[in-house]
Amino acid sequence: MxxxxxxxxxxxxxxxxxxxxxxxxxxxxxxxxxxxxxxxxxxxxxxxxxxxxxxxxxxxxxxxxxxxxxxxxxxxxxxxxxxxxxxxxxxxxxxxxxxxxxxxxxxxxxxxxxxxxxxxxxxxxxxxxxxxxxxxxxxxxAFRAMDERLEFYLKRHRDACDCDDLKLSHQEIASELNTSREVISRLLKKLEQRGVLKMHRNNIELLK
Amino acid sequence: MxxxxxxxxxxxxxxxxxxxxxxxxxxxxxxxxxxxxxxxxxxxxxxxxxxxxxxxxxxxxxxxxxxxxxxxxxxxxxxxxxxxxxxxxxxxxxxxxxxxxxxxxxxxxxxxxxxxxxxxxxxxxxxxxxxxxxxxxxxxxAFRAMDERLEFYLKRHRDACDCDDLKLSHQEIASELNTSREVISRLLKKLEQRGVLKMHRNNIELLK
DNA sequence: TATAATCTGTAACATTTATCACATAGGAAG
DNA sequence: CTTCCTATGTGATAAATGTTACAGATTATA
CATH class of the missing domain: 2.60.120.10 (Jelly Rolls)
Structure with missing residues (x-):
């Protein structure tokens, strides 16, 4: 030890x-x-x-x-x-x-x-x-809407795993942010359209 | 000292x-x-x-x-x-x-x-x-909507001043909860209708 | 392979919160 | 008293978020 x-x-x-x-x-x-x-x-x-x-x-x-x-x-x-x-x-x-x-x-x-x-x-x-x-x-x-909170959440998970592939389902993220899966799915789609990430099944690939 | x-x-x-x-x-x-x-x-x-x-x-x-x-x-x-x-x-x-x-x-x-x-x-x-x-x-x-957050806020202020008359304007409350005055005014009215408090100018009297 | 379970996409709608516009009321200051 | 400032009330509307319902896709499992 x-x-x-x-x-x-x-x-x-x-x-x-x-x-x-x-x-x-x-x-x-x-x-x-x-x-x-x-x-x-x-x-x-x-x-x-x-x-x-x-x-x-x-x-x-x-x-x-x-x-x-x-x-x-x-x-x-x-x-x-x-x-x-x-x-x-x-x-x-x-x-x-x-x-x-x-x-x-x-x-x-x-x-x-x-x-x-x-x-x-x-x-x-x-x-x-x-x-x-x-x-x-x-x-x-206190200060941010769900879209920014989601980005903050994803960044912290990237820091924690020290990689760009986050093994998270939409439901899991929603629960941990205390919101609903649909909201997270929608916001993730917007982030994908902005080129921030790419969605896969049970996996979110951060690009920036 | x-x-x-x-x-x-x-x-x-x-x-x-x-x-x-x-x-x-x-x-x-x-x-x-x-x-x-x-x-x-x-x-x-x-x-x-x-x-x-x-x-x-x-x-x-x-x-x-x-x-x-x-x-x-x-x-x-x-x-x-x-x-x-x-x-x-x-x-x-x-x-x-x-x-x-x-x-x-x-x-x-x-x-x-x-x-x-x-x-x-x-x-x-x-x-x-x-x-x-x-x-x-x-x-x-994280878990509560603004109406419950407002009640939590008011309770903590009562605890702090150890009295039931809170010398607070709606604008002040709104700023400290990071929302708008109108939202607070409306929620306070609901609380007044429920008999939780009585509104005065620059003063909120807690009843329960 | 067939079936079940999980994950994701999305539309429709309800609710909450934010914003804008304006009215009224009360108190302060001249 | 009049004027001004601040506090409050409220309607209209927009935007964000929550809810319900359901469909299709992928994976796991029998």
Whole structure:
């Protein structure tokens, strides 16, 4: 575990790496697994070694609004925040690509803040970058119409997969933006006409 | 300063209170002042002693989307986050009721995390509660139509002023929800017909 | 191959929200 | 009191989004 951990979390000090290796558990999940549900109690902070996770906000009717990706080298800010106060999860986390995770028990999360400067900085930086990402999400829904929100959504998925072929159905996109499939189909057609992308079955090819 | 500080921030340890008194600056602003602008560099973390501040997200055209209130006993999570990395402000802060603030230089903010357990807990708790509040804001715009968003907005203002008379014009509400005055006027009328509130000039009286 | 399931396209229509135009009312200032 | 400014009310219309219904296309599966 040490090698990949060191590679994915280069800012961690050697002492911290040792502590993580000694105390934290490694766990794997398969694509499709839901590893955190809204309302569930959080007992661990999650570090991602490999794979990809999507973080959603849920409403009462079960709609799932996409917030952001969790990728290797990153940690779940919400699990940190909730873990500190032994709070219920405010979000749902779904694996989209098989993941290996490191689960840090909440007492350690807290203890390390005082012991390891590099952990403290990592945690603060995680808060900061997630807060910023969430603010960008607010921008997109507060200020933008669905066509721009769709473009924003597609760009974020391109960034996450680091490729131009997005394996997404119209229905999937619609659900994650909390709108209807027809709206997405129409808007995608307009984007195709503008030359922004090319549609295929279960696959959207970004051109620009 | 010590007395009011101790009263408004009861979780602070005596050692921390002394440090705050010795090192932080007190500053006052009048209603209407903008004390933080989008893009401005943040050099201090802000603690609120008295008064009220509204935090907004801005877009390029200058629209101001209301995010949350900052009240006595609270700190600006964004200023904490940005201060840590000497980052630009992502938000705009406007005084709505004359305020007395304590400005904590960013180096101290960081230093105290290691020295004062109660500061660490306060900071973490600030992150947590603001993150939760921002997630609620996302819920309201992602899942709700304007009528429910308006009710959510009014409730939060009642909570903030702790009274049932909201001194708000329709135009003001519309701007802070990023919609038009006509829409708000019409929705308010519906709420009045439902008996939820009573409209007056520059004043909305909440009944339930 | 036959059948079922999923994905996409699209028309018709309803609803919500945005925009424009203008009227009225109340309060502020001269 | 008159004038001006701001706040509010409301109709007409446009645009965006949501809903329903159905058809065809592709893929999965029996």
């Amino acid at each position: 040490n090698d990949i951990l060191k590679k994915k979390f280069p800012s961690f000090s050697n002492a911290l790496l040792i502590d993580v290796n000694t105390n934290a558990l490694q766990q794997s999940f398969a694509a499709g697994d839901v590893i955190m549900r809204t309302g569930q109690y959080i007992k661990n902070t999650v570090l991602v070694l490999s794979g990809k996770i999507k973080i959603y906000r849920e409403d009462e009717e079960g709609s799932e609004f996409f917030m952001y990706y969790l990728q290797p080298g990153q940690a779940c800010a919400i699990s940190m925040i909730c873990a500190t106060k032994n709070q219920k999860s405010q979000i749902m986390a779904k694996v989209v690509e098989d993941v290996e995770l490191i689960m840090v028990p909440l007492q350690l999360m807290d203890k390390w803040m005082m012991q390891h400067r590099s952990w403290y900085e990592f945690v603060i930086d995680t808060y900061r970058s997630r807060f910023e990402e969430v603010l960008d999400v607010i921008d997109s829904i | 010590n007395d009011i500080l101790k009263k408004k921030f009861p979780s602070f340890s005596n050692a921390l209170l002394i440090d705050v008194n010795t090192n932080a600056l007190q500053q006052s602003f009048a209603a209407g002042d903008v004390i933080m602008r989008t893009g401005q560099y943040i050099k201090n973390t802000v603690l609120v002693l008295s008064g009220k501040i509204k935090i907004y997200r801005e877009d390029e055209e200058g629209s101001e989307f209301f995010m949350y209130y900052l009240q006595p006993g609270q700190a600006c999570a964004i200023s904490m986050i940005c201060a840590t990395k000497n980052q630009k402000s992502q938000i705009m802060a406007k005084v709505v009721e004359d305020v007395e603030l304590i400005m904590v230089p960013l180096q101290l903010m960081d230093k105290w995390m290691m020295q004062h357990r109660s500061w660490y807990e306060f900071v973490i708790d600030t992150y947590r509660s603001r993150f939760e509040e921002v997630l609620d804001v996302i819920d309201s715009i």
